[in-house]
Amino acid sequence: MATGTTNNKSRQKTARIPLDVLEEVELVKEEGESDAQFIVTSMRGEIKRRQRQKKQETPKG
Secondary structure: OOEOOEOOOOEOOOOOOOHHHHHHHHHHOOOOOOHHHHHHHHHHHHHHHHHHHHHHHOOOO
């Protein structure tokens, strides 16, 4: 049973999101997609993008 903001698989975070960004999110979310699903998908995509970017910036030996 989860207690507080952490369990075995996830941790709950709180963030303030500008209203204009929230409005845009609602326009692009897939039908039936929750806010949490959208946020997790977006975060995973951004992590991959930044990892690729960092890999390209690293000079090769």
